[in-house]
Amino acid sequence: MMVEWIGNIAKLSLPTPYAVGDVNVYVVKGDALTLIDAGSRTEESRSSLIRQLAELRLEMNDIEQVLITHHHPDHAGGLDFFTKDINILGHLYNQRWFEMDEDFIELHDQFYKDFSREMGIPDEMLGYINDYRSADRSITNKKLTSFLAEGDDLPGLRGWKIIETPGHAQSHLSFYKESDGIMIGGDHLLAKITPNPLMEPPFKPGEERPKPLLQYNSSLEKCLELPISLVYTGHGEEIRDVPAVIQSGRIRQHERAMRVKKMIEAHPSSGFEICRQLFPKVYQRELGLTLSETVGQLDYLESLGEIAHDSSSSVMIYAINQLQR
Ligand SMILES: [Zn+2]
Structure with missing residues (x-):
């Protein structure tokens, strides 16, 4: 063309x-x-x-x-x-x-490590984090x-x-x-x-x-x-038709969040446990993407007051927000 x-x-x-x-x-x-x-x-x-x-x-x-x-x-x-x-x-x-300077690489690696552990990702899977120390990642x-x-x-x-x-x-x-x-x-x-x-x-x-x-x-x-x-x-x-595209996207996203709420209703869970249930076929291969998507839904449900997280132990556990009932 x-x-x-x-x-x-x-x-x-x-x-x-x-x-x-x-x-x-x-x-x-x-x-x-x-x-x-x-x-x-x-x-x-x-x-x-x-x-x-x-x-x-x-x-x-x-x-x-x-x-x-x-x-x-x-x-x-x-x-x-x-x-x-x-x-x-x-x-x-x-x-x-x-720039990928030392400070950023340090912040980057530490952040993803802490975040992943908080979400309950087992240590042996932390290799999903991009290694920004190798030059061709720039x-x-x-x-x-x-x-x-x-x-x-x-x-x-x-x-x-x-x-x-x-x-x-x-x-x-x-x-x-x-x-x-x-x-x-x-x-x-x-x-x-x-x-x-x-x-x-x-x-x-x-x-x-x-x-x-x-x-x-x-x-x-x-x-x-x-x-x-x-x-x-x-x-x-x-x-x-921008409003139509936005509308249908938001409906799909809300429906996915409600599926996540059902999983949490059945069982208080870590982010990683939800991620595995949401993306059973791809979570291992695409952990970065699927975890981002999962945490997005968890943040969304929390913003609606539907769920709440408990961070008293090293892995964060999401449960139905009892105050909501
Ligand atoms: Zn793009």
Whole structure:
């Protein structure tokens, strides 16, 4: 399929080595010629990007700035293919994943170890935690040159607003053009899949851990308040009926939470025990993803007052909230 401009935006689909399949990146014409997300750090992705830019009569060097919706490798890995002095903009929280300095690696490993033990994961399964000491785990060798936060002007793209949409990633931003209601939404809203609310270490050591599913749900609320006409997504097709996609996603999520409540009703449980029941076939292979999803549902049920946790022993036990009855 030929790449074409629709208004000031061109959608490019790049291959990734990940299960999710292709990732969409966008060229946006403004005061600065902008690329939103950069794809992954593979030769296939680089040559595909060059080929598709050529269909727009552009070269890599014509891109004046890259905006990053979030730090995941399928969106930020391709930053490495740009020249040294390119402007790279995104949320401050991307930076620690790009820099991978000693302090962050320390915080990262300690956080996942403590968190996993609290959730009742047996020590012999802790190997699921990514080893960030090995060099090839790094997402990109580039760093952000400026940080973007909600309320800031978006440099080079007049009329576009920055919307912070944490949930799938703590660093997640969406970009919204008020004049025609177009959003470039990264992985916040996808047409066919609900993004996983991935657990991340808190920003500062010792801080309370994030509650990604609750954050995700409030980011959805925020989007419902905007008259969005079209979302250009990070994977797959565009979304036109935003309220319908949000609504059906939230119903599915609530139903899953109610299944978790039933499990806890039958038996007060650790996070790991719930995770095994929810994802019996994949929890061993995808412990990071399935545990994040499970803890999301537990945080959600707790926020509704349906369940409560007991942290008097080293493993946290979730039980039905007796005060609720
Ligand atoms: Zn993605």
